Each structure stands twice: as structure tokens, then as C-alpha cells.
Amino acid sequence: MAVFTAVTLDDLSQWIKQFPLGDALALQGISSGIDNSNFFLTTERGEFVLTIFENLGFEQLPFYVQLMRHLAERGIPVPAPVPNASGELVVTLHGKPAIIVSRLNGASQMDPQPVHCAEVGTMLARMHLAGRDFPMTQPNLRGLDWITATAPQVLPFLSEPEAALLRNEVTFQGDFAATQAYGALARGPVHADLFRNNVMFEGERLTGCFDFYFAGVDTWLFDVAVTVNDWCIDLATGELDEARVQALLAAYHAVRRFTAEEQTAWQAMLRAGALRFWLSRLYDFHLPRAAEMLTPHDPTHFERILRERIARPAHPLPV
Known part of the structure; x- marks a missing residue:
């Protein structure tokens, strides 16, 4: 999240009337993240989040917004989109698509312990199962096609060792995606960005997750790998923390059992998750867009993680 499009309370004074929220009372830009313009919005009816989409168009947004609605209706703790008087969830603000969603309670847990990881594993498995009957489909827009093109x-910005790592891993993932083993992996809607700052806790209780704007249909195992690569690592080294890994995977497995095909693909998926975020951070670092508020991410963090996942055998999935 960031602020690329500035918005004031005066801008919202008439615009907000299409929603059943009363007047807008306060608006605060959210500086974390790098893709959309986000604001905490206080109205006469409570606390919400306003998002203006900088890259996604009206034709792409129904998948994300309807997925959030679908999951919320099935008891998954995610932000619920607020429809306007015409029943529309996505509307125009400053010439761009925008939505308002409910604001979750709690705070991000940036120093997770095994108990927090277990909560995340349980919720992620419930989310995957709840999405099985979601009728819409859209590929992961940061999947292999995007990786190959990006x-x-x-x-040109990388040192030779970095460039060699990137080229070799793109080739590895392309070859793996062409295998029968990859084709047999369970698939469905995935969050694809379930980092620590996208999950809320009150104490040890998970209260919700948000930021579904990288969601798409992909392998569920990729979603697990992305999550483990953030929640279960030593941030300084990228090494996996065995206790946190075991807690997250065991909790997930208790809700949705891992398959034999997923056992085989686990290390490759951990590498795929690391590659996706290393490449996106490289792109945002070397080819940035202007923003009023922007918090850049360090690409070397996921380079370390990728090198670790290549060098060390992955902790096996539960059986």
C-alpha cells in the first residue's frame, strides 16, 4: 500500500454519499506497500479502508472484490466490500477504480511465534477450501508468464552473480511447471501475498487477513510456500525456523491434508515463492513509480531466501 493518488476530505464530501456510511470524518494515508493508494477512512458509521487502484482496471477488479465477498460470506475473516446505493462494489474516484471495505480489528504481528504461525496455517487452509466453489477465475498475474516477461x-541492473541466479531460476521454474508432477497439484483461488503485515491479531488470536489484490487461481502449495517464506524465517538470514514451519504446516494439514504430489513439489514451490518476490522487488527498486508516500522494499532480502531454498533441503510436509 502507498499513496499515488492524493485524496482529501473535501474530495469525499459528495462522493461518499453514494454509500450507506454517512459523512466522511477523517482520512489518513497508509504508507506501507507499493501498489495502490490506501487510506484509513472514518465515517459516521465506523472505520473503513478506502483503496484506489493504480494498476488494475475495472475489468480485472471483480475477481478480487467478489472473492473477498465470497470468503467473508463463508466465515473467513477478510474485509467485506461495501456496496453503493446501486449495489456496485467498484466505483470511480479521481478517474480510477476505488472500493471501500470494512476495517479489521487488531494489529499485525511482526515477530511471530509458533502459535501465530499455527493460526495462519489454519486460516489459510480454511480459505483454500472456502474458495473451491468460487465461480470466477483469473490466473495469478505474478505467475510464471509475468516472471518470464519481467x-x-x-x-541490465544486476551484477553477474545476481543475473546468473535469476536466469537459472527462471529456467528451473519453467521446466518444473512443464512437468506432470506440477500439473497434478491442487489448485484454486490463492491469496498469493499473505505476509505478516497482511494479517491481523489480537494477542494470539488471528482476527483477519487483507490485501487480496495479488490473488488469482494458482496451486494452493504456492500460496503455502509464499506464506512460509515470510512467517517462518529468520529475517536476517532467510533461514527457515523449524518450530514455526512445523506449527504452520501441521495446522494447515489438520484442515486440508497435503497430497503426495505436494510432498514432491514442496522445495520447488518454496523457490518459486522466493523468486516471485525477489523479482517484483527488483522491478520496483530499479524501475520505480512516483508516489506521494512510498516504502520501498529491499530486493536482497528475497535473494537471500532464494539462495537458502536452493542450498538447503526443505522441511518435509506433514503426512
Whole structure:
């Protein structure tokens, strides 16, 4: 999240009337993240989040917004989109698509312990199962096609060792995606960005997750790998913390059992998750967009993680 499009309370004075929220009372830009313009919005009816989409168009947004509604209706703790008087969830603000969603209670847990990881594993498995009957489909827009197209754009900025790592891993993932083992992996809607700052806790109790704007249909195992690569690591080294890994995977497995095919693909998926975020951070670092508030991410963090996942055997999935 960031602020690329500035918004004031005066801008909202008439615009907000289409929603059943009363007047807008306060608005605060959210500086974390790098893709959309986000604001905490206080109205006469409570606390919400306003998002203006900088890259996604009206034709892409129904998947994300309807997925949130679908999950919320099935008891998954996610932000609920607020419809306007015409029943529309996505509307225009400053010429761009925008939505208002409910604001979750709690705070992000940036120093997770095994108990927090277990909560995340349980919720992620419940989310995957709840999405099985979601009728819409859209590929993961940061999947292999995007990786293949984006890697050449950042290669000129890299040292030779970095460039070699990127080229080799793109080739590895392309080859793996063509295998029968990959084709047999369970698939469905995935969050694809379930980092620590996208989950809320009150104490040890998970109260919700948000930021579904990288969601798409992909392998569920990729979603697990992305999550483990953030929640279960030593931030300084990228190494996996065995206690947190075991807690998250065991909790997930108790809700949705891992398959034999997923056992085989686990290490490759951990590498795929690391590659996706290393490449996106490389792109945002070397080819940035202007923003009023922007918090850049360090690409070397996921380079370390990728090198770790290549060098060390992954902790096996529960059986």
C-alpha cells in the first residue's frame, strides 16, 4: 500500500454519499506497500479502508472484490466490500477504480511465534477450501508468464552473480511447471501475498487477513510456500525456523491434508515463492513509480531466501 493518488476530505464530501456510511470524518494515508493508494477512512458509521487502484482496471477488479465477498460470506475473516446505493462494489474516484471495505480489528504481528504461525496455517487452509466453489477465475498475474516477461527488464541492473541466479531460476521454474508432477497439484483461488503485515491479531488470536489484490487461481502449495517464506524465517538470514514451519504446516494439514504430489513439489514451490518476490522487488527498486508516500522494499532480502531454498533441503510436509 502507498499513496499515488492524493485524496482529501473535501474530495469525499459528495462522493461518499453514494454509500450507506454517512459523512466522511477523517482520512489518513497508509504508507506501507507499493501498489495502490490506501487510506484509513472514518465515517459516521465506523472505520473503513478506502483503496484506489493504480494498476488494475475495472475489468480485472471483480475477481478480487467478489472473492473477498465470497470468503467473508463463508466465515473467513477478510474485509467485506461495501456496496453503493446501486449495489456496485467498484466505483470511480479521481478517474480510477476505488472500493471501500470494512476495517479489521487488531494489529499485525511482526515477530511471530509458533502459535501465530499455527493460526495462519489454519486460516489459510480454511480459505483454500472456502474458495473451491468460487465461480470466477483469473490466473495469478505474478505467475510464471509475468516472471518470464519481467526478468529481462531487470537483468541490465544486476551484477553477474545476481543475473546468473535469476536466469537459472527462471529456467528451473519453467521446466518444473512443464512437468506432470506440477500439473497434478491442487489448485484454486490463492491469496498469493499473505505476509505478516497482511494479517491481523489480537494477542494470539488471528482476527483477519487483507490485501487480496495479488490473488488469482494458482496451486494452493504456492500460496503455502509464499506464506512460509515470510512467517517462518529468520529475517536476517532467510533461514527457515523449524518450530514455526512445523506449527504452520501441521495446522494447515489438520484442515486440508497435503497430497503426495505436494510432498514432491514442496522445495520447488518454496523457490518459486522466493523468486516471485525477489523479482517484483527488483522491478520496483530499479524501475520505480512516483508516489506521494512510498516504502520501498529491499530486493536482497528475497535473494537471500532464494539462495537458502536452493542450498538447503526443505522441511518435509506433514503426512
